[in-house]
Amino acid sequence: MLTDNHGRVINYMRLAVTDRCNLRCFYCMPEDGLNWLSRTELMSNDEMLRICGLLVHMGIERIRITGGEPFVRKDIMQLLTGLSKLNGLKELTMTTNGVLxxxxxxxxxxxxxxxxxxxxxxxxxxxxxxxxxxDEFANVMNTLDELLKHNIEIKINAVVMDGKNTQDIIPMVELTKDLPVSVRFIEEMPFNGDGHVYNGLQWDHVRILNEIEAHYPTITKLVDPLYSTSYNYHVPGHKGTVGIIAAYSRTFCGSCNRIRVTPQGTLKNCLYDDGVLNIKDLMRSGASDGKIEQELLKAFSNRPVDGWEAERLRVEKTGVHESMATIGG
Incomplete structure (x- = not known):
């Protein structure tokens, strides 16, 4: 079992395979995109498989593939094939915008x-x-249909943004009436990628729940799974469930079981830190698996207690405003 300096189990890895995305969501990046990483700056499939294999050997049981948008990477299916063969990996999941x-x-x-x-x-x-x-809405809905047809568990992630989509909260909950999906509302975060100052949270997890309860007064609280980042609910008679993720309030940090690896191979102990170890550079310098494992264990022994501490300890003190595309959603 892999644990950190606070006694928390680490068994979940989020691997971002690219910083590129085919959407330009305003809360994630500027309209003209970002300064994309070059191919040599990205980890290769072999490098990603090596570090995933090493971490699974150390105790990681779950890997989620993220981006950017994973399917912008042309060799993504070869990577998934390799990951599916890792001995000891119990769960392989993905996050996607559904366009491709x-x-x-x-x-x-x-x-x-x-x-x-x-x-x-x-x-x-x-x-x-x-x-x-x-203009990709039809392609995303087509992906939703395909996922339902193939009986893959679906979690629909919706970032709640003041003045942009709060009128969608109730229609999104209504999706769970007839579809076996989990609709999860996420607090907006400051990772906008353009350096402008985040003006604070207008719709926190409490306000989102109050909005839902006003329309569904019989909604009931579910028992949250171990390590859950969402508070989970069910409307009686609905096939699916509702979740609320306090991503900015950071109320779930005490049970954090996850690490992140960025497209350029940087280990992040927390979404809000600015990177603690460049694994890609270690691999390319000829480091053995034993040396990499030693450095990983050293990094895991210095994890912040929560996202607020991680943000305070950042080397870059000008605030958190890199894009989610560059750090893994």
Whole structure:
């Protein structure tokens, strides 16, 4: 069992395979995109498989593939194939915006991808275009249909943004009436990628729940799974469930079981830190598996107690405003 300096189990890894994305969601990046990493700055498939294999050997049981948008990476299915063969890996999941995903769903199912987080902030095509700056709503809904058809567990992630999509909260909850999906509302975070100052949270997890309860007064609290980042609820008679993730309030940090690895191979003990170890550089310098394991254990023995401490300890003190695309969603 892999543990940190606070006695917390570490068994979950989020691996970002690219910083590139085919949407331009305003809360994630500027309209003209970012200064994308070059191919040599990204980890290769072999490098990602090596570090994943090493971490699984050390105790990681779950790997989630994120981006950017994973399916922008042309060799993503080869990577999934390699990961599916790792001895000791118990769960392989993905996060995607759904634009390019639908044609791959059948193969994902065959490889054992057990769950997909589908980013979808609105059910209105016009608002989708306003938020993402791209006309891809139909492709995303097609991916949702394919995932349902292949019986892959679906979590729909919606970032709640004041003045942008709060009118979608109730229609999104209504999705759970007839569909076996988990709709999860996420507090907006400051990772906008353009350096502008985050003006604070208007819709926190309490306000989101109050909005839902006003329309569904019989909604009931579920028992949250171990290590859950969401507070989970169920509307009587609905097939699916509702979750609320306090991503900015950071109320779930005490049970954090996850680490992140960015597309350029940087280990992040917390979403809010600025990176604690460059694994890619270690591999490319010829470090043995034993040396890399030693450095990883050293990093895990210095994890912050929560996201607030991680933010305070950042080397870069000008605030948190890199893009989620560069650190892994």
């Amino acid at each position: 995903t639908a044609p791959h769903v059948a193969e994902m199912k065959a490889l054992g991808v057990s769950s997909v987080n589908l980013s979808l902030d609105t059910l209105d095509a016009n608002r989708f275009f306003t938020i993402t700056r791209r």
